[in-house]
Amino acid sequence: MEFLARGLPPRTGLRRDLWISTADASAYSVMVGCGEHYIPAFALALGFGPVATGLTASAPLFVGAVVQLVTPLAVRRLGTNRGWVVATTAVQAISFLPLIWWALRGRAEPWELLIAVSIYWSAGMAGAPAWNAWMGTLIPERMRTPYFAHRSRLGQFAVLAGFVAGGLLLEWGKRRGVLLPTFAVLFSLAAGCRLVSTLCLAACRELKPPTAEVPTDAHRGTGGEESARAGLADAWRRVRALAAGPAGTLVTYLWAITFACQFSGAYFSPYMLKDRQFSYLSYMLVVAVSFLARALVLPSLGRLGSRIGSLGLLWLGGLAIAPLTLFWLVSADIPYLVGVQVVAGASWAAYELAVVLLFFETASHRERTGVVTAYNLGHAVAWVSGAACGGLLLRTLGEDRNAYYAVFVVSAILRVAAIPLLRRVHLPQRP
Numbered sequence: 255m256e257f258l259a260r261g262l263p264p265r266t267g268l269r270r271d272l273w274i275s276t277a278d279a280s281a282y283s284v285m286v287g288c289g290e291h292y293i294p295a296f297a298l299a300l301g302f303g304p305v306a307t308g309l310t311a312s313a314p315l316f317v318g319a320v321v322q323l324v325t326p327l328a329v330r331r332l333g334t335n336r337g338w339v340v341a342t343t344a345v346q347a348i349s350f351l352p353l354i355w356w357a358l359r360g361r362a363e364p365w366e367l368l369i370a371v372s373i374y375w376s377a378g379m380a381g382a383p384a385w386n387a388w389m390g391t392l393i394p395e396r397m398r399t400p401y402f403a404h405r406s407r408l409g410q411f412a413v414l415a416g417f418v419a420g421g422l423l424l425e426w427g428k429r430r431g432v433l434l435p436t437f438a439v440l441f442s443l444a445a446g447c448r449l450v451s452t453l454c455l456a457a458c459r460e461l462k463p464p465t466a467e468v469p470t471d472a473h474r475g476t477g478g479e480e481s482a483r484a485g486l487a488d489a490w491r492r493v494r495a496l497a498a499g500p501a502g503t504l505v506t507y508l509w510a511i512t513f514a515c516q517f518s519g520a521y522f523s524p525y526m527l528k529d530r531q532f533s534y535l536s537y538m539l540v541v542a543v544s545f546l547a548r549a550l551v552l553p554s555l556g557r558l559g560s561r562i563g564s565l566g567l568l569w570l571g572g573l574a575i576a577p578l579t580l581f582w583l584v585s586a587d588i589p590y591l592v593g594v595q596v597v598a599g600a601s602w603a604a605y606e607l608a609v610v611l612l613f614f615e616t617a618s619h620r621e622r623t624g625v626v627t628a629y630n631l632g633h634a635v636a637w638v639s640g641a642a643c644g645g646l647l648l649r650t651l652g653e654d655r656n657a658y659y660a661v662f663v664v665s666a667i668l669r670v671a672a673i674p675l676l677r678r679v680h681l682p683q684r685p
Contacts, residue, residue: 287416289444304524312641318375319634342381403556410549421538514668516640547599571605
């Protein structure tokens with residue numbers, strides 16, 4: 255990957271495409287760091303409660319998962335994965351505009367924020383299956399593990415840069431009494447970065463047109479509404495088939511982990527900012543350390559993954575993330591939490607890299623768009639239901655510190671309970 259470090263993109267060929275794809279990842283990651291990760295803090299600044307904040311950050315994923323079911327149909331109609339990805343990423347950039355307006359206006363209704371964040375996630379998730387299929391044809395198999403480890407590492411540094419910039423700006427805005435207008439600046443930066451990412455994607459080649467599965471009888475000769483309904487029904491059929499197929503135990507485990515992690519994950523920001531009264535600087539420091547740890551360990555994880563395989567990486571990450579929430583019960587001292595976040599960042603880096611690689615190994619190019627679409631639907635259902643169950647427990651117990659502790663303990667128990675599923679995971683044999 256030496257050419258990625260030279261600063262200037264090659265003029266033609268695969269190296270140019272990889273350079274552009276890495277630039278896309280960097281711009282996208284800055285958007286995530288300074289935009290997406292501060293949406294819960296924005297909800298709290300608008301006066302939302304912890305449960306409403308948690309659900310605002312999680313419920314839109316279900317909307318996005320439903321919307322992204324049209325991706326296989328859209329790609330078939332357009333005849334291009336790249337075109338669909340570029341369109342969806344442009345919409346995601348535009349979705350920040352209402353957030354900017356509400357930050358300048360100084361108020362928003364929960365349902366308004368819910369709609370805007372739903373558009374953000376819908377656009378992002380609708381493009382993901384097509385991007386996955388597109389990259390699967392562009393990047394040779396022998397290069398995927400080192401390339402995605404390198405790409406993910408740069409992405410983590412970019413997330414860190416965006417998140418640190420966001421924390422510093424918000425602390426400055428809070429001290430000067432202009433907190434909400436500062437959110438407008440932050441979301442404007444996020445929108446600009448996503449537009450840069452979109453331009454990078456538009457400049458990248460598409461070597462092969464999408465080779466979607468042959469349409470079933472339900473799809474042939476149907477009009478727009480009937481075809482869309484058939485596509486949605488087909489995607490739901492894929493979810494059931496995916497869970498029951500050769501990789502069924504794998505995706506069931508991934509969905510179980512998503513449920514367990516979101517049981518508590520949706521409420522870490524309210525816990526830190528509202529219950530523990532962290533400053534934006536302290537909040538930024540604690541969360542940013544995790545991004546830094548991910549970036550630093552990814553090269554080693556890429557080399558390790560080449561030796562032990564993606565399933566070995568999944569074991570490493572899956573076992574490491576199981577007890578993480580219990581560490582938050584011990585102390586709220588910043589130095590201690592920084593140490594916890596170092597461990598958490600390394601653990602999640604292994605898990606996330608394994609998941610990315612597993613999708614290239616378990617699905618052929620012909621099936622990949624549909625498989626990722628189906629997985630995303632199950633993932634979103636698990637994400638939202640986990641956050642909803644965690645929020646229900648938090649509200650039932652009174653939304654005090656002991657209630658947060660109970661949510662963290664249950665989340666750890668659920669993660670441990672998923673380990674028997676991991677023991678049964680075996681990758682399907684390739685013909």
